Amino acid sequence: MEHQWFRALLYLRLGFILSLLARIGYCKHTSSSFSELGNHxxxxxxxxxxxxxxxxxxxxxxxxxxxxxxxxxxxxxxxxxxxxxxxxxxxxxxxxxxxxxxxxxxxxxxxxxxxxxxxxxxxxxxxxxxxxxxxxxxxxxxxxxxxxxxxxxxxxxxxxxxxxxxxxxxxxxxxxxxxxxxxxxxxxxxxxxxxxxxxxxxxxxxxxxxxxxxxxxxxxxxxxxxxxxxxxxxxxxxxxxxxxxxxxxSGIVKHTKFVSVVTFISAVIGAFAILMACVFYSDVSVYNGSKES
The missing domain is CATH 2.60.40 (Immunoglobulin-like)
Known part of the structure; x- marks a missing residue:
């Protein structure tokens, strides 16, 4: 078992090295084809x-x-x-x-x-x-x-x-x-x-x-x-x-104030809803815990 694991690791490293060499060769070939354009x-x-x-x-x-x-x-x-x-x-x-x-x-x-x-x-x-x-x-x-x-x-x-x-x-x-x-x-x-x-x-x-x-x-x-x-x-x-x-x-400039007000109100209502949900969940948890005891 240990011998098979060692062979698998060796093949994996050889595959990685061959892949790296192939990429280096490809990059050299690609860059050489553009060498006449200068250094870029x-x-x-x-x-x-x-x-x-x-x-x-x-x-x-x-x-x-x-x-x-x-x-x-x-x-x-x-x-x-x-x-x-x-x-x-x-x-x-x-x-x-x-x-x-x-x-x-x-x-x-x-x-x-x-x-x-x-x-x-x-x-x-x-x-x-x-x-x-x-x-x-x-x-x-x-x-x-x-x-x-x-x-x-x-x-x-x-x-x-x-x-x-x-x-x-x-x-x-x-x-x-x-x-x-x-x-x-x-x-x-x-x-x-x-x-x-x-x-x-x-x-x-x-x-x-x-x-x-x-x-x-x-x-x-x-x-x-x-x-x-x-x-x-x-x-x-x-x-x-x-x-x-x-x-x-695109957005319209004259709608900026209206959109800002609506966005602010929506954010306040959303935050209040989250706060109420947290309070309600904590009360339910306390009630269930006292009921079980």
Whole structure:
């Protein structure tokens, strides 16, 4: 019996060690595949190491300045990025932002360059009051919807809008290099709403802007590979959709006093009911004890 217990313990330790080695190997493989993006796995990661909050014009300058050092210098390789459709679907406080994006490459560039590896980087700058759950994005990555995805900024899911900062979703999608000159990307990002501040008409309007799109490619030239990043913020993105608006129900300012009074009265009545129940229970217990004696 003792010998069997020792063997079981030994197998358990060996299994733990093998699992640990496998995770280390996977992490090295994953991080090495993003090594061309610099010292960071995500583009947005470097921004939030420099800045505490998301400011749109600062983020755009960061993309233009920080990413441009490895951007495209070949004029023939100028992809055209266009947003075909954007839609917010679902009901209530949990919805999904669906997007359909097309990436087109000049056929002349394809005839001169050999694409070894390409992927798209989609950066959604979420408006105030909206957040994405990192665990849901991880689940989508495990299902193969994204090759990688993460949330940056304020990831505290319990904070109300007035106390939370904005957040950013960065998702990576692998592209098939055998495709001729057009890539069509269709994906959705699950979103949730925070508790909005009080308003005058019972609703708070949340508006979504266009995402930032980057195309990252390893291109073979002169028996070597050259990494190119094309950023949509430099040349603009063609789009054919109206602004997406999410009308979120919120409290009304003029109802504040009435709600406060009703809440206070309810709390007093509840406390009094609990007190009476405790007194009644103690009297019943004393009466039953004296009756039994």
């Amino acid at each position: 796995r995500y583009v947005t990661e470097e921004y939030f190491q420099k800045y505490d909050t998301l400011i749109d014009h600062v983020f755009q300058d960061f993309i233009s300045d920080e990413v441009s050092h490895s951007s495209n210098k070949n004029q023939t390789f100028v992809p055209k990025l266009s947003i075909l459709q954007r839609q917010l679907i679902g009901e209530g406080s949990h919805r999904r932002l669906t997007s359909s994006i097309r990436i087109e490459i000049n056929p002349e560039a394809l005839s001169k360059l050999y694409f070894h590896l390409c992927k798209s980087i989609i950066i959604e700058r979420l408006p105030s009051g909206v957040f994405a759950d990192p665990f849901e994005l991880q689940h989508l990555t495990e299902r193969g919807v994204f090759s990688d995805a993460s949330v940056f900024g304020d990831t505290d899911l319990e904070l109300p809008t007035v106390r939370a900062n904005r957040s950013v979703v960065e998702a990576h999608m692998a592209l098939d290099p055998s495709t001729k000159n057009v890539w069509d990307l269709n994906f959705e990002i699950p979103l949730h709403i925070r508790y909005p501040p009080l308003g005058n008409d019972g609703y708070t309007r949340v508006e979504f802007g266009s995402p930032d799109l980057l195309l990252y490619c390893n291109i073979e030239r002169d028996s070597s590979y050259q990494s190119l990043i094309f950023s949509s913020t430099n040349d603009g993105v063609g789009s054919s959709f109206d602004a997406i608006v999410w009308d979120v129900p």
